[in-house]
Amino acid sequence: MSFEVFEMLLNSQSLYFSRFDKFDDHLEGGINSKNFPSISNELRILDGAMNSCWPGTSPRGEQELVKMQETQHEIASETFQSIFGVQKKVNGNAYLRNISSWLYANCWTDLPYECQAMWQLYGSSGGNCRHETGCEECKRTVGNSVCIETNIGAILDNLEFKEGFNLSIQKVEYLDHRLTKFSDNDLISRPFFSKALHFSYENEVRFMLWPDRQDIEFSYKYNKSTRNEEGSQVLHIKDVEALIGKIILSPLPIKVTKKIIDPYKDPCSSKLGLQDSLANLALREKVKSLCVRNNVDIEIVESDLNQVSTSDCYTYAGAMK
Template identity: 55%
Template sequence: MGKVKIEIPRDTIIKRYLSFQHFERLIKNQSLYFSRFDKFEDHLEGGINRRNYHNISNSLSIFDLAMQKWPSVSLRTEEETQALNKSESEILEDTFTSILGPQKKIDGDAFLKNISSWLYANCWTDLGHECQAMWQLYGSSGSNCRHDNGCQECAKTLGNSVCIETTVGAIVDNLELPEGYNLTVQKIEYIDHRTSHFHEDDLVMRPYFSKALHFSYENEVRFMLWPESNDIKFSYKYKQSTINNQDNQQLKLKNLSRFIHRVILAPPPPSKISKIQKLHMERFGTELGVQDELSNRYLKSKVEKLFIATNLNLKISESDLIQISPKDCYTV
């Protein structure tokens, strides 16, 4: 079994928003889905900063050497030729330390292009409160929709998602780590890739727990999985790098009752909330009772049926986003 490293308190409460479809798959398969880094929306995922390029690749040194060797051999002294040959040997043997062990810098470009295909992540947030943006981005079957406004494919899934609440320790203790893989849990650091710079010693792990500032609203806690195999090859020669054909990893969960502490139901879509409030006010002249009407009973019924079918007894909570502000003495 590989190594497990937890860089965040085990009792940290974390949440994950997902569509009912994905939640149902998690429950029925009793497994946690890890996506490959190169499948993420963030194209900077798993990459390094511009200022750290020379720590991984010596391509610029190779170009410089090629320019020095370009003039005719007859124009160089024996000492110059020896110096160039020594530089060439050093370039060919120069290495850097990576998450997959020592690598040659001559293979650095291939490493940078391919390393993301060997890393997998399952992402959570440690925000202490619910997040409306998270419900919209990750709580529908059409997550991160890029369709036209009013997309029916995504609209029909609004209000039909859940948020799982648990702790870092509960996940680690219930994951069955596959043979030959390591797992690290860490908070994500949000950086500006154009200006930030990592110390050379940090390049083994830090780039894979860093994201662009544009995603800082996520407050991500990342569970990263990667192989400890020494058979993976990164080659500067065209099409000679090892290819990973495993698009994802699904890790079995030992005990769902211990893995999940609470399931939060999605609030109704904003348009539906407004409609319910308006009709209720027209009928009763007060918002007393509106919160009960905003209860996601349909989704709660689906979740309860799923739990009954899988012999689970987990806490189900309504969303905090259905709370109402006082309008009169009855709603104080």
């Protein structure tokens, strides 16, 4: 996360849960294509209309009228199980369009090591800039972010849970939305803990909040569905120091790192001192100062991406520490 986000976390002593429909991934909260008939009977309604058994069509006799009414009743009665209880399939399209507006997530990466892609994508908005002169966003944010280490137990022990909300924690699975089909029971929550294969580098563990309510309506009638006006949720942290096990400082910006490394490239020169030169000292001071202001004592370490290749006895000794 950027330093600004980390600063807000410490100052507010809270975890921020984003609403699903605010995520960049437009497939968040959506179902797989093969599961559409499990939630919506729009195809049956269209078929019924084309075969003269739906309102607005004219039956050609009493027997046909009875059959039409039976079909209409059957279609109108079809239901599916959802995270908000039983829903009618005639409202399925409205459910698919609106369900993500009722769900909130706080996301973590489940890896035993740092990930360069995560530094670039979540550590700073200018992280992918490769322009020789850089850009303003790059100058402001690159090399100015942190990674915080924790575990699920520490989070659960130190979060104040919100009354009137449910919480579920699951590892996200990555799949092809065109090819995968869930069982009807899985449709209750599994879609909300799955993402497209293209995001598999995230190795996400997701904390999901949703209102503990049964009065939320999804209606096929235009603009009749219950609307959610709460754009996010925030849960208070009881003990920030107990929740965060370690703070990892981001590597320096690529252009800065290049300037530091270049003098060490002479085949005759030693890389002694290079490891220390790559330390993000300015950020360390900012993080230390922030921790002191918030009265927390948390271990701060340099990024493992600062490793220096072994080329002499000094770098060998450093690597063996």
